[in-house]
Amino acid sequence: MHLTRRLFSLAAAGAMSLAAFGGAGVGAAMADTNIKFTLDWKFEGPAAGFLLAVDNGHFAAEGLNVTIDTGAGSRESIPRVATGAYEMGFGDINALIKFLDEDTSQKVKAVMMIYDKPPFAVIGRTAQGITEDPKSLEGKKLGAPPPDAAFGQWPAFVQVAGIDTSNITIENVGFPVREPMLAQGAVDAIFGFSFSSVLNLKAQGIPADDIVTILMADHGLELYGNAIMVNEDFAAANPDAVKGFLKALAKGFADAVADPEAGVAAVMSRNEILTKEIEVERLGMANSMNIKTPWVEANGFGGIDEAKLANSIELLKVSMDLKGNVTAADVFDASYLPPKEERMLP
The missing domain is CATH 3.40.190.10 (Periplasmic binding protein-like II)
Structure with a gap:
């Protein structure tokens, strides 16, 4: 794991250097906001959008120095962000709802939906x-x-x-x-x-x-899946960095939809034990079933239907024994998202 992360950091640094001198401009060279980001799981096909945002210089163009670590499950990433160990992360919004329902003082909120339809x-x-x-x-x-x-x-x-x-x-x-x-x-x-x-x-x-x-x-289980989360103290102090992160990530996921093989190449550069054909298929499944849904095609990547999220909270009272302490507005903040036209997937 440590070797994988080290290889990732080296690859990320190389990508940002190339971006700085290959056309991303002075903003990339002046990348001065560090963001530690935790995934929910290992570097596999569906992580392509995150990694292409690094390799294609999208984070660097927003003045961000982003490092990405693997995770140990889509619930486990939530406390990593809430405690500030990571500024941002990727995890299950339903587990986040439960987490906040148990303690509304926790400093974590979802800011971008990735899996419009949960897997x-x-x-x-x-x-x-x-x-x-x-x-x-x-x-x-x-x-x-x-x-x-x-x-x-x-x-x-x-x-x-x-x-x-x-x-x-x-x-x-x-x-x-x-x-x-x-x-x-x-x-x-x-x-x-x-x-x-x-x-x-x-x-x-x-x-x-x-x-x-x-x-x-x-x-019959109409829920949302994994979302981007942010530590609220970090977001309050660095709102432009959060906005830039989401803008860059929308571009990275658009790149992964447009060219899945390039996305898998980015993944396999961090996880050499993978099989290319399997990861291309895995990414294709995630793109078609969970990411580029009919709702996303009509409304743009990353947002939510507030009524659906509110209804899902009602369902979670059954599956997660919620106390009823949170609303959709307590869980998801859409104010950091880029305009809809910048969030349309190809």
Whole structure:
């Protein structure tokens, strides 16, 4: 991990130097606002937009020196930002709502939506009796990493999908063994992000026709997914830096949609053990299913429908036992977003 991050820092520094002398202008050379950013997970295909914002000089053009670290789950990134260990980060907005509901004094807020449609899923195998019907999970053993955002929505998903949990066994598993355990038949299905677990199973040698994805959003669970978060003290002191970050990131994600192979090349320069074809497919899945949705095509990347977010908070009262201490306005601040015309994806 430390080697990966060091390679990343070197690559980022090189990219900013090239930008400074290759046309990004004096602003890039004067990059004087440092931002430590935490991802939710490893450097994989869906991280392409973040990394292209570095490599293509978009952050440098805004006068920002951005370093990006990997994460340990889309819930775990939230306290990193709230405590100020990282100025900004990427994490599950539903877990953020729970975090703020428990303590409204926490200094963290979402400022840009990335996954307009969340990739929360239960992924199983036809060989283990799983079908696209959520009720096929009844009587099965499900592997669940406790910090996983998809598993966090299980109580609400059970309710909206009408699943009888009386004979379902939940087994706590670690992220590294989640897909291997399903591949070995030790569990019948697992919780995870659709674009990650499906392709990880393929890499384990499981054929595509033996993999079943039950996407929660397709069975009544209408939520948002991962968003960009900011430490509120940092934002108050550096509002232009936050605005510049989001402007640059919108360009990075547009680059990743326009040229997925370039995006995967950026990812693989930080994580050499990846397989290019798998990551191109993973990025394509994220772009088409979660990022460039019909709503985003009509309204621009990064924003939200306040009514949908408010409704999702009501759903989270079921899945996360909210106390009712937060509203949509307490969780998401759209004031740092660039104009809609600067947030349209190709």
